Amino acid sequence: MRKGFIISAIIGIIGSFLLGYYASPWWYVLLAIVVALFIMGINDMRQTRHSIMRTYPVFGRMRYWMEALRPKMYQYFVESDIDGRPINRIDRSTIYQRAKQEMDTMPFGTQLDVYEEGYEWMSHSISPKDFHKLDHNPRVTIGNKDCKQPYSASIFNVSAMSFGSLSSNAIEALNAGARIGNFAHNTGEGGISPYHLKHNGDIIWQVGTGYFGCRDEEGKFSPELFTQTASAPQIKMIELKLSQGAKPGHGGILPAKKNTPEIAAIRHVKPHTTIYSPPYHSAFSTPRELVQFLHQMRQLSGGKPVGMKLCIGRKSEFIGICKAMIELDTYPDFITVDGGEGGTGAAPQEFSNHVGAPLLDGLAFVHNMLTGFNIRHHIKIIASGKILSGFHLLRAVALGADACNSARAMMMALGCIQALQCNSNKCPTGVATQDPALAIGLVVADKKQRVANYHEDTVKTFVELMGAAGIDDYKKLTRSHIYRRVFMNEVRTLEDIFPSLEPSCMLVNKIPERYKQDFEMAHADRWY
DSSP: OHHHHHHHHHHHHHHHHHHHHHTOTTHHHHHHHHHHHHHHHHHHHHOSSOHHHHHSTTTTHHHHHHHHHHHHHIIIIISOTTTOSSSOHHHHHHHHHHHHTOOOOOSSSOOSOTTSTTOEEEOOOSSOOOGGGSOSSOEEEEOOTTOSSOEEEESEEEOOOOBTTBOHHHHHHHHHHHHHHTOEEEOOTTOOOHHHHTTOOEEEEEEOTTOTTSBOTTSOBOHHHHHHHHTOTTEEEEEEESOOTTSTTTOOEEOGGGOOHHHHHHHTSOTTSOEEOOSSOSSOSSHHHHHHHHHHHHHHTTSOOEEEEEEOOOHHHHHHHHHHHHHHTOOOSEEEEEOTTOOSSOOOHHHHHHSSOOHHHHHHHHHHHHHHTTOGGGOEEEEESSOOSHHHHHHHHHHTOSEEEESHHHHHHHTOOOOSOTTTTOOTTSSSOOOHHHHTTSOHHHHHHHHHHHHHHHHHHHHHHHHHTTOSSGGGOOGGGEEEEEETTEEEEHHHHSOOOOTTTTTTTOOOHHHHHHHHHOOSSOOO
16 A cells, blocks of 8 residues: 555646646645655654554545534534533533523424333323412521521522533633522632632532642642631632532642643642642541531631532441531531432543442432431432433432532533534633633523523422422422333332331431341441
């Protein structure tokens, strides 16, 4: 193939030159093209990295071009409305339509196979409630006995996404949308930027293992910097991130090309370097110390609600945290449960695909443990992990959540097209990039209203579903309201699949068999 290429190129060069010289000067255009291809082919044969290009000069490049085009061609011309991953076209279209306030109804019935294993639905009532008489803006008050500044949160908020991962325009639009819709915007672990504060939207400040925005020169937690930052009036709650669904146990990564001097100043790190958040916290090393650290953060913040975010892994470790809470009589104001299906952050595929409990499993477990230890009344639960629609909200609440957070759906409300370029700094819609030439395409004045629209319509649909179930208060939703087909001819409720626990059962030696081993392995003074 290499010899054939060289012979063909030489013939092409000589032939086009002669045609240009004797026939018409326009043939010199062909000559220029052939020469360019010849140079390209020589470079292909000299390089040693790609075998196909080395063996098949020029033509071998087509393989890489087609590989790059494949996801885009597949998304637009091959995949069905229900097959797209990680978010299918039906859900994407619903988000876009609600954000733009376009018609979001579906013609001609469902495209889902209602007899397929895993299909879920809600049980409705013959006597539904009048939607117009229900509370269209359900909220939950977060703050327990030790909290001095409780926060009234929407049941649907923006999940954690850092400035650095997202562009400044995207951060502004999310926060401005939260301001319009009266819901909260989680900062992600990357610290608080001026773009988070510019529009005065309510903020949940997330503090991760890197302690960005509240770290000393050695990367340790700085109480002084934390107190200074936490005093901002826009910060309504503080969330300590133990792990996230996209990559539990891995730590965050900010590529060097995204670490601009501006981001480095916000995070207190060196610019133009790849920043790795450690997978563990240096401020504590046992469940007891974790609970004490949360208490310290609440005191330093002036009594604002403080909670933690985690993706469930070893169940014994969470039970150990519960034991430490009871011994110290100190509780976080909220716990955010992330699912393994979550993920705006970049991570190795092994972590994204095979580490961490999915949301429904983790959420049911956390609610059960807090109930079994009789501490559920102290702590609100926030569900995070592929929450896209009103039904997803309703299902999470039925399993035990008080509120929900969403990241990717909010990105799509901004205009994200699921190009899967989040980790490359080449996001074509200007959402997940630090390239000014790309970020400029995201117009804050337009996108902020789309974020607010999507939030409003999704909460509205949640309330409509609640009314269809004959319920006038979302706190009355239970696991028995949601059904799942587990086999073609067998249907179970979520109560059957995730059985609830009796209050205090973990304290009075009525521990269900499935939790006994984890309970015995759990300790307040060590993780395992």
